[in-house]
Amino acid sequence: MNAEVLFGLAGAVLAGLGLYGLVADPAPLRKLLAFNLLGGGVFLVFGVVARRGAAAGLGGDPVPQALVITGLVVAFAATALAVALLRLLFERTGQTLLDSAAPERTSPDQADE
């Protein structure tokens, strides 16, 4: 097993874990972290693609590296937007769950505090 296969598999595992968390975890903050894991896996696979596609004598194909940097910026912006929304939601309702129907402050769910 050479380095590319190893990193490729690691990327796939990360992406799989992230996808599972994004779909299965009920808490939005954890979903967000899972999205970042998923994104990390995809970027890692892209790195492997760069390594494999490199012309003879080059360490890596520069195009995927440039794209990964852009992708990181986009993922960062998305995370910031989601965290801002989540903070606002917490300020308004005192909780950060998506599923409880219309809590709007007066809800009696202080059970888990």
Next chain:
Amino acid sequence: MTAPALADMPTAGGFLLVLAIMLPIAGVLLQFMLGGRQAERIALLVMPAGLAVAVAVTAALVRSGRPLVYHLGSLAPPLGLSLRADGFSALMLMTTALIVGAIGLFARADFATPTGPVEARQPFVFWTLLLALWSALAVVFLGQDLFTLYVGLELLTFGAVPLVSLDGRAETLTAALRYLLFALFGSAFFLAGTVLFYGEYGTLDIALLAARTHPDTTSAIAVAMMTAGLLAKTALFPFHLWLPPAHAGAPAPASALLSSLVVKGPFFLVVRLWFGAMPGLTDLPAAQLLGALGAGAVLFGGVLALRQPRLKPLIAYSTVAQLGYLFLMFPLAGGEGLPASVRMAVWTGGAVQAVSHAFAKAAMFAGAGLIGQALGHDRIGGLRGVGRALPVTTFALALAGLSLMGLPPSGGFLAKWLLVRASIVTAQWWWAALVLAGGLLAGGYIFRIIAPALSAPEQPLPAIPAPARRREAVVLALALVSVLLGVVPFGLTTLLAVGSPAIAHIVPR
């Protein structure tokens, strides 16, 4: 590998495509520089200029009969990036420019710049996001590089999500957050597919991919991931869960933009992917699966729209249903040896459905906003007598409903007629049955709005403040366009044929 086809060389007038993207973005930058006091004025100034660019692009396509192409920095792909406008792109650019302009005029009352010395947050956010969305849509309609399209998609999401929670209520914040999480799933999957394509073929340019792609496992996985991601963003059944609360909770002008234009962006990319980057994909059984999901959307969205107690959620579920029709393009345009005329009919049908739904839905959400402001609520049970109080708005809702139902002579009728005819020609009668059933459901939910609106109120309505004549005129104009599309479609066929991959697929490469 293959020499780039003549159609992909830069053309005169290609710079218009850069303008189509840059004008709204320049507006956004100016808005940030000059602040909230000038935001509305700048947006209103950019609108006619953007419309002029869209008209110029369309005119250039019709005149030359070939797509417009521009290579950024004069570098040809695979080294550089190219922008390209075919007939469908030009039509979507025109639609976007017209609807953004109309909704801008409509929204001046909702998001007026305050006269006092204090700047308000909501108007500033609305006017900047309006232009930002416009620019993102232009990137999506014109980009030819999968990664450029990914960035365009993300810009679209970042513009759309804050529009949902513009009023900052907990309910809309939840809706926005759910929308964002679905969109993030979509973008991660789109990017993963892009990575696989790059690894397999060494390019992300759609025209180069079209010449290189061959159906193997990697390509299949890549296309499947990208399609799944795009479906989550366009809210096709069963990924539609985020759409009704998001579109129904947003302020009326924002709902109109989201429902008419924003969801069309990811759909457009599914078309680019299936017809452009991987031609021949529609011949596969997977196209039937996309059609089946579309069928699920038509039936499920229609039935749920029938059961909504309030006007805006009803219209939002109607969007879920109408999006389903768009995905009938894929199974209908497939099949070996299908004559070019049938493929072109399906292509036109899909495009006209996208455009006529955009105008109809913008009219309906704007009209629902006027009704909501006049009555102070939008419960369907309380709509009795609205027809007498707001006759123009009610008439516009009925006209837009005509297009959603697919009754002649509306644009919706033309689209559904083309799809039904293609399904009979290709011996796939079940899609025809679906279109008819969807039309019945749409008739049902439109009737639920119009029937009480036209009936006499049980007790005299309290004095309803009449909405501004100008706002009602905008709603009526949007609804009229969605109907007129069915009356004057002749130019549309010519325009849509320009550079259409539906025909190019037949020509041996």
